[in-house]
Amino acid sequence: xxxQTNQTNQPNQQTKRVESIADMxxxxxxxxxxxxxxxxxAEYAETGGCIIxxxxxxxxxxxxxxxxxxxxxxxxxxxxxxxxxxxEHLLQMxxxxxxxxxxxxxxxxxxxxxxLQERFCVRPTSEVLFCSHYAKAVESYRDLPKLxxxxxxxxxxxxxxxxxxxxREFLWQExxxxxxxxxxxxxxxxxxxxxxxxxxxxxxxMPCIKGQKTExxxxxxxxxTYTFESLMHDGKALQSGTTHDFGDKFAxxxxxQYLDKNNKQQYVHxxxxxxxxxxxxxxxxxxxxxNGLVLPPAVAPIQVIVVxxxxxxxxxxxxxxxxxxxLAKICRCKIDLSDKKAGWKFxxxxxxGVPIRLEIGPKDIEQNQCVLARRDxxxxxxxxxxxLEQAIQETLQSIHKNLYEKAAARLESSTHTAHSVDELKTxxxxxxxxxxxxxxxxxxxxxxxxxxxxxxxxxxxFVQEKVGDCCFVCGKAAGKMVVWGRAY
Amino acid sequence: xxxQTNQTNQPNQQTKRVESIADMxxxxxxxxxxxxxxxxxAEYAETGGCIIxxxxxxxxxxxxxxxxxxxxxxxxxxxxxxxxxxxEHLLQMxxxxxxxxxxxxxxxxxxxxxxLQERFCVRPTSEVLFCSHYAKAVESYRDLPKLxxxxxxxxxxxxxxxxxxxxREFLWQExxxxxxxxxxxxxxxxxxxxxxxxxxxxxxxMPCIKGQKTExxxxxxxxxTYTFESLMHDGKALQSGTTHDFGDKFAxxxxxQYLDKNNKQQYVHxxxxxxxxxxxxxxxxxxxxxNGLVLPPAVAPIQVIVVxxxxxxxxxxxxxxxxxxxLAKICRCKIDLSDKKAGWKFxxxxxxGVPIRLEIGPKDIEQNQCVLARRDxxxxxxxxxxxLEQAIQETLQSIHKNLYEKAAARLESSTHTAHSVDELKTxxxxxxxxxxxxxxxxxxxxxxxxxxxxxxxxxxxFVQEKVGDCCFVCGKAAGKMVVWGRAY
Numbered sequence: 001x002x003x004q005t006n007q008t009n010q011p012n013q014q015t016k017r018v019e020s021i022a023d024m025x026x027x028x029x030x031x032x033x034x035x036x037x038x039x040x041x042a043e044y045a046e047t048g049g050c051i052i053x054x055x056x057x058x059x060x061x062x063x064x065x066x067x068x069x070x071x072x073x074x075x076x077x078x079x080x081x082x083x084x085x086x087x088e089h090l091l092q093m094x095x096x097x098x099x100x101x102x103x104x105x106x107x108x109x110x111x112x113x114x115x116l117q118e119r120f121c122v123r124p125t126s127e128v129l130f131c132s133h134y135a136k137a138v139e140s141y142r143d144l145p146k147l148x149x150x151x152x153x154x155x156x157x158x159x160x161x162x163x164x165x166x167x168r169e170f171l172w173q174e175x176x177x178x179x180x181x182x183x184x185x186x187x188x189x190x191x192x193x194x195x196x197x198x199x200x201x202x203x204x205x206m207p208c209i210k211g212q213k214t215e216x217x218x219x220x221x222x223x224x225t226y227t228f229e230s231l232m233h234d235g236k237a238l239q240s241g242t243t244h245d246f247g248d249k250f251a252x253x254x255x256x257q258y259l260d261k262n263n264k265q266q267y268v269h270x271x272x273x274x275x276x277x278x279x280x281x282x283x284x285x286x287x288x289x290x291n292g293l294v295l296p297p298a299v300a301p302i303q304v305i306v307v308x309x310x311x312x313x314x315x316x317x318x319x320x321x322x323x324x325x326x327l328a329k330i331c332r333c334k335i336d337l338s339d340k341k342a343g344w345k346f347x348x349x350x351x352x353g354v355p356i357r358l359e360i361g362p363k364d365i366e367q368n369q370c371v372l373a374r375r376d377x378x379x380x381x382x383x384x385x386x387x388l389e390q391a392i393q394e395t396l397q398s399i400h401k402n403l404y405e406k407a408a409a410r411l412e413s414s415t416h417t418a419h420s421v422d423e424l425k426t427x428x429x430x431x432x433x434x435x436x437x438x439x440x441x442x443x444x445x446x447x448x449x450x451x452x453x454x455x456x457x458x459x460x461x462f463v464q465e466k467v468g469d470c471c472f473v474c475g476k477a478a479g480k481m482v483v484w485g486r487a488y
Numbered sequence: 489x490x491x492q493t494n495q496t497n498q499p500n501q502q503t504k505r506v507e508s509i510a511d512m513x514x515x516x517x518x519x520x521x522x523x524x525x526x527x528x529x530a531e532y533a534e535t536g537g538c539i540i541x542x543x544x545x546x547x548x549x550x551x552x553x554x555x556x557x558x559x560x561x562x563x564x565x566x567x568x569x570x571x572x573x574x575x576e577h578l579l580q581m582x583x584x585x586x587x588x589x590x591x592x593x594x595x596x597x598x599x600x601x602x603x604l605q606e607r608f609c610v611r612p613t614s615e616v617l618f619c620s621h622y623a624k625a626v627e628s629y630r631d632l633p634k635l636x637x638x639x640x641x642x643x644x645x646x647x648x649x650x651x652x653x654x655x656r657e658f659l660w661q662e663x664x665x666x667x668x669x670x671x672x673x674x675x676x677x678x679x680x681x682x683x684x685x686x687x688x689x690x691x692x693x694m695p696c697i698k699g700q701k702t703e704x705x706x707x708x709x710x711x712x713t714y715t716f717e718s719l720m721h722d723g724k725a726l727q728s729g730t731t732h733d734f735g736d737k738f739a740x741x742x743x744x745q746y747l748d749k750n751n752k753q754q755y756v757h758x759x760x761x762x763x764x765x766x767x768x769x770x771x772x773x774x775x776x777x778x779n780g781l782v783l784p785p786a787v788a789p790i791q792v793i794v795v796x797x798x799x800x801x802x803x804x805x806x807x808x809x810x811x812x813x814x815l816a817k818i819c820r821c822k823i824d825l826s827d828k829k830a831g832w833k834f835x836x837x838x839x840x841g842v843p844i845r846l847e848i849g850p851k852d853i854e855q856n857q858c859v860l861a862r863r864d865x866x867x868x869x870x871x872x873x874x875x876l877e878q879a880i881q882e883t884l885q886s887i888h889k890n891l892y893e894k895a896a897a898r899l900e901s902s903t904h905t906a907h908s909v910d911e912l913k914t915x916x917x918x919x920x921x922x923x924x925x926x927x928x929x930x931x932x933x934x935x936x937x938x939x940x941x942x943x944x945x946x947x948x949x950f951v952q953e954k955v956g957d958c959c960f961v962c963g964k965a966a967g968k969m970v971v972w973g974r975a976y
Contacts, residue, residue: 045570045571045621046578046617046621047574050573055568061569078546078547079546079547079550080540080546081541081546081659083538083539083656084572085538087534105599105600106573106608107599108610109596109597110594112592112645119598120535122573122596122610129533132533133534153572168573169571169573171569
């Protein structure tokens with residue numbers, strides 16, 4: 001890239017240039033809702049508790065999908081599609097699972113005018129459908145592993161909803177795998193967690209903490225649940241995705257057996273895992289600022305927006321269009337030739353989080369250059385047209401790196417240590433963030449933290465640190481460091 | 489491609505090499521079911537009337553999706569996602585629409601343990617959700633056109649089902665657009681029909697007849713429905729996809745108005761259109777033969793399967809793997825290194841319709857060549873390794889061309905003309921296929937054809953031919969030539 005960078009306009013990120021959205025430092029919840037609507041990501045549907053994924057929001061999801069789908073195929077997974085309705089008898093086959101999901105499923109009871117003999121629930125997740133399939137499809141060790149995934153929507157009859165974060169219907173992928181041994185299903189749950197975190201870091205520019213859920217927080221029916229937790233701008237945690245090791249629990253309930261190499265019947269071991277459109281919520285809340293959305297380049301539907309300046313002057317529109325055509329070959333580039341004022345366009349594409357705005361006017365054309373304005377820093381760079389492709393690519397990379405580093409620095413500075421529930425509560429009430437504390441492993445202590453400090457255990461991080469000797473709740477000997485927080 | 493082609497094995501397509509599937513000439517329905525299962529495309533799910541899309545079947549759908557999605561984006565359409573549940577009051581807003589769909593929708597009546605105040609149906613199609621959104625989102629002529637599409641599944645509570653052809657749940661795309669004028673919504677319905685037919689011909693190698701549906705056969709709530717009809721191997725018709733022009737019918741029901749350039753309120757004009765996983769059924773029934781599935785190269789998940797011959801001999805596996813790696817750069821290429829016998833592998837990939845089987849053994853290696861076996865003709869071609877990429881690309885193109893031409897020739901030779909209902913019945917009872925006949929336009933005549941000959945009007949083709957002067961049913965003056973047939 002051109003070294004003659006020229007910082008003409010580095011705004012204070014605390015100032016709010018667009019008046020129509022709430023200040024994130026004053027009312028984060030309102031700011032979030034404003035960004036979702038003003039950036040045209042989604043809006044509420046006539047169907048209560050459900051949203052409409054608008055073109056811009058859905059395009060972000062398509063980019064996340066494509067990135068993850070490629071990774072899943074590269075690691076040997078295959079896509080399938082199972083029915084959206086689950087017969088009631090199937091849902092009931094695994095006791096913990098039905099207990100966890102029954103209160104929040106939607107029931108189909110009529111087909112046309114006819115009352116159905118058996119009810120069907122709209123899938124809240126599809127473990128039981130995959131299990132019922134595997135029970136028939138798996139006969140010998142040669143049929144294993146089964147590494148299936150599906151992209152679909154699921155339904156959970158939630159009372160309170162927020163776009164992308166919690167809704168009655170959301171889009172996701174759910175992987176369901178069957179393996180010969182306990183070691184393999186565990187390895188699957190852990191390796192998919194790695195895939196998720198790699199995606200989070202390299203695609204979403206979002207650092208995360210990997211760990212295991214406590215017994216209390218694990219998935220209904222799982223032996224163990226693994227999670228990656230991210231920190232939002234307001235200091236609250238977001239469970240961004242989970243993977244589950246079922247061991248042979250579902251296999252026993254559904255009688256999924258295979259003939260091993262020694263001709264003996266064995267139960268399969270299973271894993272499941274999912275990430276959802278919740279990741280869009282995470283992107284908004286990790287990177288957004290008071291001018292709106294800030295998109296990591298890898299998931300930006302528009303990576304470069306070309307805005308001609310003084311475009312009534314001869315040759316400006318043509319030159320701008322020429323640049324768009326050049327850049328469209330190397331990135332997702334669009335041009336705005338509408339008759340709106342340049343300032344209005346600037347604000348609109350800032351709201352939409354477009355990583356680079358390319359300005360080109362008569363003077364720039366004279367000097368064979370253009371101006372690149374970075375969404376993440378507000379910095380303006382003068383770039384010669386001759387080597388524009390390289391400047392764009394380097395700037396996109398630099399934006400990703402900067403977004404990641406800013407988020408990582410915030411994660412680091414917002415992670416605290418507590419030695420008592422009071423201390424934890426004080427931290428969360430004042431500074432918010434993640435809190436590390438030693439825990440004895442008793443559910444009673446977890447419950448007390450919830451009651452006293454309205455915080456939950458986010459995970460038992462894989463990377464442990466000894467921040468004390470005793471449980472910060474009961475004072476007994478404690479072997480595990482747990483990360484706590486208030487979560488979405 | 490190498491000109492030294494060597495036809496060592498051109499089998500008679502009438503002989504059935506794989507014993508485990510029914511003969512298509514004796515029991516076409518059983519043959520279809522056998523292919524769906526043996527080629528591992530789908531199987532019945534525990535949820536009655538629904539199928540599991542297995543990896544190989546779903547991969548074909550992904551390739552169709554990708555081809556169509558690219559075309560839709562290139563023509564300015566944007567993807568969105570609407571809720572899967574429709575509140576009952578919304579479904580009831582357009583009279584013809586509710587009348588058409590009410591008998592076949594699944595109703596959600598409970599959320600968890602709680603009986604809902606209003607029922608929701610699982611979408612059978614989403615016109616009303618898009619209308620309710622447009623009623624809010626469209627204000628001025630500047631907001632038009634809205635060119636939205638969504639990829640999802642829909643549910644229709646069918647009594648009799650067949651994999652891919654008719655099922656309680658199927659995957660599809662549904663486009664829903666809003667325009668300023670009647671001319672524009674009509675133009676949209678017609679131009680999408682062109683996109684579909686271009687896809688059908690250039691991707692699925694499937695010729696089709698384009699036309700308009702009669703009043704009786706049009707979509708519930710549409711002003712006009714357009715269709716492309718394909719002819720299956722057994723002489724039956726398949727409605728492969730439809731587009732609908734609604735005029736302002738839904739706009740009036742949902743009060744979707746915009747302010748035009750003269751500051752006057754106007755109703756929008758709408759279109760909708762969809763193709764579904766039914767296209768997979770069409771591929772099976774248009775191209776399949778007694779050895780199983782035959783896939784057009786553009787939608788073949790595996791385009792070339794490398795099968796090493798005498799692979800216990802030194803260097804064979806390595807050479808085969810080297811070829812796979814080379815070809816994987818230009819096409820979807822896999823290798824089968826399992827310990828199954830070569831003959832068994834041949835039959836398996838024939839059943840799965842893989843366009844090219846590449847055989848390589850010790851003698852081939854000696855002569856720096858390999859053998860390419862075409863799935864469509866059974867022809868074997870000796871190809872030098874030096875220029876293998878080109879030979880593969882040319883063979884894939886040639887397979888597409890041959891499949892299309894074979895299907896087009898069959899469509900042509902299976903299209904007959906009738907001048908009376910008796911004649912039509914005789915043709916359909918003996919030779920099957922499409923039958924052209926003049927029609928007066930009266931629904932009574934259409935009904936009589938249905939009762940007398942169990943045939944329906946497939947469409948009023950855009951390309952009209954005068955095959956007589958009078959209606960072949962009532963004998964009155966007739967201005968329209970209609971194509972009739974028995975359909976899936």
